[in-house]
Amino acid sequence: MAGTNTAPAAEQRDTWTHNTGFILAAIGSAVGLGNIWRFPGVAYESGGGAFLIPYLLALLTAGIPILFLDYAIGHRYRAAAPLAYRRMAKPAETLGWFQIGLSFVIAVYYAAVVAWSLSYFVYAFDLRWGEDTLGFFTGEYLQVGDPEISTTIVSSVAIPLVLVWAAILVVLALGVSRGVQRVNVIFIPLLVVAFLGLVIRALTLPGAADGLDALFTPNWSALLDLNVWISAYAQIFFSLSIAFGIMVTYASFQRRKANMTSSGLVVAFANSSFEILAGIGVFATLGFFAHQQQVAVADLEGLTGPILSFVTFPAVISEMPGGNIFGVVFFAALVLAGFTSLISILLGVAASMQEKFGLGRRTAALAVAVVSASISIALFSTTSGLLALDTVDQFANNVGIVLSAIVMTVVVVWVFRRGEVLRQHLNAVSTFKVGRVWIFLLGLLVPAFLVVMLVQKLITLVTEGYEGLPGWYVGLFGWGMLALVILAAVVLTALPWKGRDDPDFRAWPDLEEEKR
Template structure:
């Protein structure tokens, strides 16, 4: 007898898990810098356009596909059109690689959380991070041995991933999301309240939100907006389709997509206010302009903020603990969603038990992640993340829009989501999926390739970019095609008729 598919205990549990997947490290360290460097307040125009013309439409697409065809991303796509099954496996392979380097960043965050009680990064956070902690080698090919504290953190992260996903949807992921998401929100609100009351906070906030209207005409700013929305909503990673497949048959899909997008958007703005208020304080205390203390990405989290906390006295310890707790919690909810997307696909394909798949996957994951605990780990992360985000995920999103818009037919998914949703989406959604989203993503992809050819990413040698960048894209495509040729353990058509 065929086992029935697991389900979320409540709709709130699903929404919190989806938001937890979307709210990751990028919301905290990427979004504030993207807003600042792309026109401040003026950036909100392309940002909201991106949410309505790509973010929400693609979320509805992925929720609708997962719910209608009742399967993980590869199974849902295979049920919709068997020839396109490979498109479901490509994001799963990409997510497997993301998960391995994500566990390294989470390992850093855990280490810094322990350091924050005593400000253990010392007087020079820059030197501490690169030399004392990462022991960074001089090139991507110089691995130089394992950095033990990072490896210990990676093992801990995988142990948590295993423990949560081993317990399943209702008993593991839903419970975790119901605890961590509200906690994360409370912590960020405390950081924001303290941040905006610091002397000089207004300097940072004015710089963040003062609009530079000339930037709205710059195509690069629009690409940045679409990139931010795309990456921060966990679209085209295999997660959202899988999560939606665990929903009961009567679920308001359309409203869920809007709620997920706006909750993620709200958290990004909250993070930006907290981050720039604290950077404003730093600029004010050093007597320099805000431009001198602003940084994005890893530099913000592990260098700029520790510098700020070091000059804040006792409040610095409190904010440091809260900030790194935020990073750990946001990272864990995203990591668990990646584990679930990958393990669910393997379970659907092979028919193996969840507990065996999650356990085996966690052991293999620790082994592969060990390469990121070497002294070259940061280089590997930097190159792989750039290529997966700029090429892998964008191409998957583009192909998903083409598949649903032109082959499965957008009307099929729209009719399905409308039949179970209070809020009905109009034909505008079909127009966006068929024309607008593919056009925008093709343009983004073209610009990325032109930039890559004219100026190789990060100043790395071509050999490094081929080894850790382009090869990862190739592995994703070839691996996806090979796996899609393997037979499914179950009859893939049986549920489509039942649901469709």
Template sequence: MENRSQWGTRAGFILAAVGSAIGLGNIWRFPSVAYENGGGAFFIPYLFALLTAGIPILIMEFTMGHKYRGSAPLTFSRLHKKTEFIGWWGVLVAFVISTYYSVIIAWAISYSVFSFKLSWGSNTEGFLIGDYLKTADPGVMGGLVPGVLIPLIIVWVVALGILFRGVKKGIEIANRIMIPTLIVVFLIIVIRAVTLPGAMEGLDAFFKPDFSKIANPDVWVAAYGQIFFSLSIAFAIMITYSSYLPKKSDITNNAFITGFGNSGFELLAGIGVFSVLGFMAAQQGVPVNEVVSGGVGLAFIVFPAIINEFPALNELFGFLFFASLVLAGMTSLISICETYIAGLVDKFKISRTKAVIFGGGFAAIVSLLFATRGGLNFLDVTDYFINQFGVAVLGLVEVVVVAWLFRKLKEYQKHANEVSDIRLGSWWTISLGIVTPVVLGYMIFGLFKQNLTKAFATENGNYEGYPDSLISLGWTIAGLALVFAIVISLVKWRKSTEQSESIDKREAK
């Protein structure tokens, strides 16, 4: 008998899945990645990556969650009990991400308030690093920063409050409100942005194709990396969300809608970002390439500086921009937290309330590390290593285990085709069996080669000045996620949960 929580409507699931995929990286990462890798020409490898990795993996994870009816650990345990650790690995990667992702949302809340008086002043970098974050030297923790702590508490109260209410009454309702609001707010920003002086020069820089870069394999790796990191795949989220789908759910259509919905928002973000970068370049009398930026610096340094130069309604558009960051961040944070809440409920048979208190509460406590004066430095290192050597490696392992080790693609293809309008063919099996593993393997090989030979560099800049202890912390966090995953997987399930039947076996009876 099916006792698992379910989405109220198909739209509710799609909005939640899109809400998870649309996050801060869509706004501050995609535009700069596209620009640096061929502009308009980048959309060729980007679309190819979406169709050969992004959507195929989405379909695979939707199918696994729907078929096995469980959180990521329970899903992989039902695939084969020796693969349970992969589910916990994804859950622990999500846990780590939630601890610092929540802090960035707290920054956005603060900046929403700062927008009313443009409190960041003319020196936006000095304000962020010094006045607001009060950043200490790399490796030094320092005390808690009240300006970060207070909004961080608000973030966790809202997120955990939504999660307490469950899937249908909490997560679904929250996404039904937040995602349409986000789209409306961001459309207002984009419409205003494209009317600014210099906006067309910015858009020309963004869309102008440089086809010579298409021959560079690094551009294709960048496209796959962008798709991979922006779709919330390979770290437990989509498996967890799809486990709440009703028995008759169109898996393939849902995956296409989610994938193209995420990419559509990224394109919208690119238009908005490069419109305002074009405006900034025009105001300073410099080429657009001299003002292009990405990451935290774009959101909290460059954008405040641009907002200062707006011809009118600076405060309003400053508030709308940072409010959009809060909305995009919150929908993603909720989905990230749901992975370990669902995992705790399934594994230890505790109530959802206890799982939210223990899992979410512990994440909130750990997040305090990033609300200290050394928080920005710890955040940079943790984000880099947990994403590159957590999410990326985990994705490769997941695909190899499913496609090569247990050869489950045909079985999952049959399951998806039975409930979907769009039938999967050889495109799907070739993408997951050959294209995705090869590209991910090449990408990860390059990452290890780079990071074992020199200090790491992130989208925010080169961090060669970081002490070895901080770099070691990054490696340790990424490694411990795997170690703890293996340890937890050795703990026995309560009441033989992992032996429960999949949806296929129940219906066969």
């Protein structure tokens, strides 16, 4: 590797003040609501203890490689996704905007789930949900109506949602070091302590061992099922916040001389450790619930997703000695996990707008927060909010992000041939060296597996629809949302740059491979 090893003059760009701040922020992004309500159910339904084998392989062969790719692009090209891809190769800017568009869509509905958690944090003090937790959640609280475009605002959702967006605005306006980093440095340790307390309490409950047996007893025959392997790759893929611009943006705020791969390993394994911890806590609690109901854990319903958090867990909490304390801590943990992830999603959106249109940090934060909040409240605090949220989430995650990852790996490795440059960059700044097998995984194994995932999901959605919803509804909030994101990516790419598109930008370190 030839060229200088001296970093260029200090950039006029906010940075993490120390590596711990970056790591905690990245963990805060990765550890979200899906770690708590998705992993335990997926593991249980996909072979129990045997699921850990494909899960670990998926982490090593797909999760960490794509995380390293996001880090390499962001750190080398020093910008949020659109400008970073543009600096790598101009035509790739559209991919960056597609990723940021997905981030925007996810943020506007994810904030609603954080608002639900905030409401239930308050309700837990007096167990306000009563005995019929399903009826309370879908009826009295969300007031779920028919699949339609409703304009009826539900105040119990809208009020906490406004509070969430106000907090987001403050954090984004303060910037990376004074806002995002400080929030994560405080919230992530609190989240870990709170959740450890929940797990320890759950393990002391009668029936906890039955729940753990249900989760960890291996079903080895499940390893022969392709769907189990797809579930493992999907879980790793969705839980690490990769391939939709978040980690590209976070890495761009790292200092020039930063140990990127070692930080990535810490983030990846911390995320997986938290998922396993969540699995232990959730199933120990479900074991207690099954014990109280005098049924087997397998006979319980609502073992994953929002129903687990807002229906099943409130029912468990109501039967638990000191349940209101457990409930307060549980929903506080959901708020912390959701809020730190939401910050990371929106930071990429705000930074992209700031760079493209030459906006100030506070102006970009205000514009993004106001537009996002307006759409979020208008769509997801109404009587049709739950159905709209579920549909948008299904298409954004299972179609949009998977498609983004496929295009990203193919474009970087095969179209623009930047795999070796990015590998050399990671090795130049990191102690843990990346071998050429990394390029093989990104160029062949990862896209091949993701194509299988995507094709399977598309066939199901086209032939069976989604959750029995009317075709027009799925077309509007599912396919229509994806079409709108693609259109926005094309339009934003076509608009002239007014900000940081510096033609004199030089990536550091200066690599011979990039000159060829």
